[in-house]
Amino acid sequence: MSNYNAMELMICVAARLLENGATVGVGTGAPCAAAMLAQKTHAPNLLIVFEAGGLAPVLPAMPISVGDSRTSHKALMATSMCDIMETCQRGVVDYAFLGGAQIDAYGNLNSTVIGDYAHPKVRFPGSGGANDFASFCWRTLILTQHDRRRFVKQLDFLTTPGYLTGPGAREAAGLPANCGPYRVITDLAVMSFHEKTRRMQIDSLHPGITFEQVQAQTEFELGRANTITETLLPQPEELRLLREDVDPHQYIIGR
Amino acid sequence: MSNYNAMELMICVAARLLENGATVGVGTGAPCAAAMLAQKTHAPNLLIVFEAGGLAPVLPAMPISVGDSRTSHKALMATSMCDIMETCQRGVVDYAFLGGAQIDAYGNLNSTVIGDYAHPKVRFPGSGGANDFASFCWRTLILTQHDRRRFVKQLDFLTTPGYLTGPGAREAAGLPANCGPYRVITDLAVMSFHEKTRRMQIDSLHPGITFEQVQAQTEFELGRANTITETLLPQPEELRLLREDVDPHQYIIGR
């Protein structure tokens, strides 16, 4: 990773997944950077929504909170959390970004506790809007560091639904049909979910990374896409826009 | 009825029932005139709400529609039908005015059809917001002409709930507790509902009207309040305000 870092790569990969004219629910940090980069490259009409009520703002700078005033700066509408969440529940929002302390093979996420719920080792914030976004939006994108403590066989707490226990499980639980985790983007690889088993599989490996290296950082067994490619490097123009326009103060890409 | 007409009397009687600081849901016509008169006499802080979204306006003139711009003129808020109806459902609104083509002994109202529902002799507008107001507001007030075609034993259609079949029937049906019809004000008398039987009874007779005359215009048997008084006449100041300020064009009191 000579002329770019892992975070920059992850953001570029995520940005490319957001097609022009799509609608995406984002949080602060890398997801917001990815959406902003997409707007500045191939997706000028990408509509960004924030759970607290910001609808399609012209972001003047990286928001610090998903509810700060930047999230409704020159927005098409400054609205309510219910309006945004119901726009998702209605089926209007294509993508949402998620993260978490733990993720399992079906893309289920834990952001509530590590250890026993009644006597947690660590208490995390909880769902926030993540469970809602993951339940309502058509495709969820997960950006996270890749290590064995995160990519686990068994979540300590299932905060936010991925494919739950596998094919058909979301629908059986009552969740809206035909949506769920789409891609997992880490510092090592890009993963998708097998259309039959709904288990995580590697689509592309970042330059210099082997399947075995990724598996070694993953507690559960990873599948292989029919063809595993090498992740496309950040292009010079992507890096320029990311560093000069999207995150000039390196809040995100400086990490 | 020398120096006032029946409509003027009905409006004055209704206005006196609305105490200062109360909230009242009104329609157009006599109910609105009564609320406006109350504001100009003893109840300057009476809050008037209109089902379409007008909240506590300063009425510049008699509205023609419960949704026209006068209903939100200098209002405390111009809001939605759901906000107004939910303010009622939440228990905030004390009074609502109702009317109808038919009324029975329990204050149930019909504003849907005369004749068989499938093949109506006459189709009326239907509930509109009346059923909602009557279900949600603490006390409903009914202003209507008094004749045997209106005051019937059996409604052709129960559009809007009074006390339904009698004591406890509203609660059994699932309606909010401890509310229902409060007074019926007609061109002949003022009626209330017996606290045990919930049947209509005469509280006061308009000057020169006998109990028998009212009963003759009523298909069902009317009860008698412990003491039946004579309805207090419109006072000179009430008439002056009604004629000069509330309804100078005689839209209502000219009828």
Add this chain to the structure above:
Amino acid sequence: MSDLLAGQGPLFANPDPDAARAFFRQKKGALNNKLMPVSEAVAQFIHNGDYLASGGFGTNRIATAALHEIVRQKKADLGFAGHTTTHDFQILAAGNRHGHRLLSRIDAAYIVGLEARGLSTQARRLMESGDVDVCEWTNYALACRFRAAASGIPFLPLRSMLGTDTLKHSAAKEILCPFTGRKLTAVPALYPDVSLIHVHESDCHGNARIKGITVADYDLARASKRLIITAERIVSTDEIRSNPNATLIPAFCVDAVCHVPFGSYPGNMPGEYFSDEQHLKAWLNAERDSDTYEKFLTTYIYNVPNFETYLDRCGGTARLAELQKLEHL
């Protein structure tokens, strides 16, 4: 639960949220330029058999131009949401004559009346004729059906309609609250195939502002699969973005944006012009005699090339100036 009542009225629209989600997913191009004439919008987005809803409140902030165009284009077999619908329903009722059936299904909360102005003879004729299937609701119940659809859920609970024939002749169902055991009325989500909303200002994408009361239009705009906006004024997207608090309807709800000054005439438009009570009275009177009514419709709808001509036949700029003055008294 055998003591729970289910209304026997017909359910005209599918309340299933997943079916609606599939539709909303493929509806793209939020930021396209959607400006077009009313005639084109009605031709393109309103199909025979559709379920239609109109915004505003009967004679207030209604999309008159689109309503006239629907009658002129002789659309057929429409369902209609009759929350307080007065002049709008009166206009559409003109389409059910001489064997033509513009309306076939009515969700009725408030119809046939024009409030204090009296009943519409022709709307009554239609409702009494048996030519349309009818389901009873209340104004709030219909508003809740729009909100359920706007929220992407299949029903909402409320506490009116209970104990009445209005519930018996509706498609609502009694349910028990899972927390309190209380009996409630459940009303099914209503996703109109197409809706008409007249607004004060919109940009070319359909980001729209309404002044004064919003009635049920926040929810109606979101509940509708297709939405035709008619606007007093077309403003720039920069103007919309300059005050995000003023937006009520976001572009992704909207399919067509039509510039129609005085578009709510003869209805009232808050802050713009008052209702034309003379014309509304003339309409009610004309309905009482079928020949007079025929001539009236020919003059004011059928032989009218466009909405401007209608305004001219109603007194044109002079009359409109009077109504503006009346609004600002």
Add this chain to the structure above:
Amino acid sequence: MSDLLAGQGPLFANPDPDAARAFFRQKKGALNNKLMPVSEAVAQFIHNGDYLASGGFGTNRIATAALHEIVRQKKADLGFAGHTTTHDFQILAAGNRHGHRLLSRIDAAYIVGLEARGLSTQARRLMESGDVDVCEWTNYALACRFRAAASGIPFLPLRSMLGTDTLKHSAAKEILCPFTGRKLTAVPALYPDVSLIHVHESDCHGNARIKGITVADYDLARASKRLIITAERIVSTDEIRSNPNATLIPAFCVDAVCHVPFGSYPGNMPGEYFSDEQHLKAWLNAERDSDTYEKFLTTYIYNVPNFETYLDRCGGTARLAELQKLEHL
């Protein structure tokens, strides 16, 4: 229905609409003058054992002055609605120390974190200590609980939480849609005993305006049995009546109106001033060492006579001017 799951989390507030109706009925004096100091409002309207909710969004448009006052007045045994609550929860967590129990019940959707800024050591300590009972929710689920209460109905259905431990550890219940048969999550109405909402402008009666996103405050204001408004500016009722579209909260919801310029500091106030990230960082750092934390709280809460003094200790007018500038970049 044996396959329908009921969450095992505790239900902290009564969702019964008739109990709430009886309370709202006796709440009068909408047009009284409700202006008072924050200290008086907190003393008069917040009682030990109350269930409390705060408006805004964690570090955005929060009622900081009232939150500090609650800690200073050593209120006890409060329930708290933890929809995205960040700095507000961090402030209240200071009340659960040295054997005092300011908070005893938490509905948790998003707590202990300050978003990108990291986790609060002291909020974590509280949540991990077992000193409070906890019930899990999502942000939208809590917003729906406020809306149900604001609407006067005992529950609302939604389509998230399903299939997760979040539902298992909540007080929500799975139900079947009476129309589609679909499984839904039912969440119980939440009527807070008292809530705090910071607004841009209010008149002396509590008719209030908010600029920018409203988060859940439209519903929270209506759901709350008692409501304390803190406002950047007090405006006349004539000003409120001059633009009825701008009002979000009507007077009859409100019990106290407190004039608190910069009242959301160190949080962001849309259009007014940006968040003070230095102070928020200092707070997070101070929490890591108990002695430092003790001194920090003494300086910024306990030994502070009023909110103006707090602002002065945080850099006063010079710092506030910087934050205003930052907001308008």
